[in-house]
Amino acid sequence: MPLLTRRALILLLAGVPLLLLSQFAPTAIFFAFAYIGLVLAALIADYLRAPSRAAFTIERANDPKLSLGADNLIALTLRYRPPNPADLAPVAYQLRDEPPFQFAQHGGAGMDGEVSRRQPASASYYLHPYRRGDYHFGDLNLRWRTPLGLLERQATYAAAAPVKVYPNLLEVRKYELLARKDQLYEVGLKNVRQLGVGSEFERLREYNNSDDYRRIYWPATARARRPISMDYQVERSQTIFIALDAGRLMTSPTANLTKLDYAVNASLLLAYIASTKGDRVGLLGFSDQVISYIAAGRGRKQFLTILDSLYNLQAQPTEADYAAALSYFALKNRRRALVVLFTDLIDKDASTVLVNYVSRLAPRHLPLTVTMSNGPVVAAATTPPRSSAAVYEQVAAQKLLQERREVLEVLNQRGVLTLDVPADRLNVSLINKYLELKARNVL
Secondary structure, eight states: OOEEOHHHHHHHHTTHHHHHHTTTOTTHHHHHHHHHHHHHHHHHHHHHHSOOGGGEEEEEEOOSEEETTSOEEEEEEEEEOOSSTTOOOOEEEEEEOOOOTTSEEESOSEEEEEEOSSSOEEEEEEEEOOSOEEEEEOOEEEEEEOTTSSEEEEEEEOOOEEEEEESOHHHHHHHHHHHHTTOGGGGTOOOOOOEESOSEEEEEEEOOTTSOGGGBOHHHHHHHTSOEEEEEEOOOOOEEEEEEEOSGGGGOEETTEEHHHHHHHHHHHHHHHHHHTTOEEEEEEESSSEEEEEEEEOSHHHHHHHHHHHHHOOOOSSOOOHHHHHHHHHHHOOSOOEEEEEOOOOOTTTTHHHHHHHHTTTTTSEEEEEEEOOHHHHHHHHSOOOSHHHHHHHHHHHHHHHHHHHHHHHHHHTTOEEEEEOGGGHHHHHHHHHHHHHHHTOO
């Protein structure tokens, strides 16, 4: 049903004085009815001249796999095709989308303006999901003005569609793009290379006296008119195993995401980078029991398998059973591997089982325990107290941090590598650690 615009209401209200005047001059009633009749006729004519809903087409473009904890681009395009090809007049419109209500929005899910046959209208906004899972877009709602601007017609265009929120694929694509441009330093990743005798070409550089003359690359030497050497990198496929604690401790929120979600995003990026470097990657998800297990493998198919498993991994309201999970891993894997364990620490007593069973992985494997520091606890321990209650909070926070440091120190003493960083620095710190270990050839 069409809606009256402000212009139409003003025209209709303009007939009210004539109706009031008819109380004193009866003949004015005829002028009043004639005026109202003209306005109604204009409304009908304006409605009949207005484009129908078939004259508009609307498209929503988005990735079918949205990325967790990232701004995902949603693009809207409106095209106008009037029945008369010679009609070039623009049409004023308002377009509104129906994104999943669980997501944060940036930019507004719609657009206003004018659209014509020659100039389609387009706009975009961003969705920021905070949870993995299945969601749905609703329909698209369009409202457009008639030629005289007296009415607004509206219609709903069927555009309901499912959408899945996966771990942060946008971060993977960003890494891939920066790697192609050799600009990884822009996101804080170190350019660590493992050089030596091997069969895979690494780079060209100037020859120095310590180089074997067989490394001279003569075509480049002729072009540069000075000796140019070829570097080769050592070819060695390693095994990287990602173990994800999906127990109760990993459900604690950190900046709108849970610690598990941060760990899942970091795991996906690590799996992708390790795959591109030829390493074999496996996955173990556990809480009070083993939830998922993917044997180590390489290649794109393995990466996609890990992606689907990470998508389905959800936190459980139970305590993590490190004994069951790490014993299961040790039974399944005899080949030496870098075991990246994402978990959380509370105090020394609660971490005893973790320390004992992670330590048993060494020396057969190289365990790396990854934890995310608790921002509020760090703030409470370092902020000057302003009340007596704040003093007690600071003492308690400092005690927790001290016990956390002691647990990490015990792990280091038992041959377990540790990485304890804020959640927002997890990706960069983890990848740099992986590249460092790979360059050192510790596996």
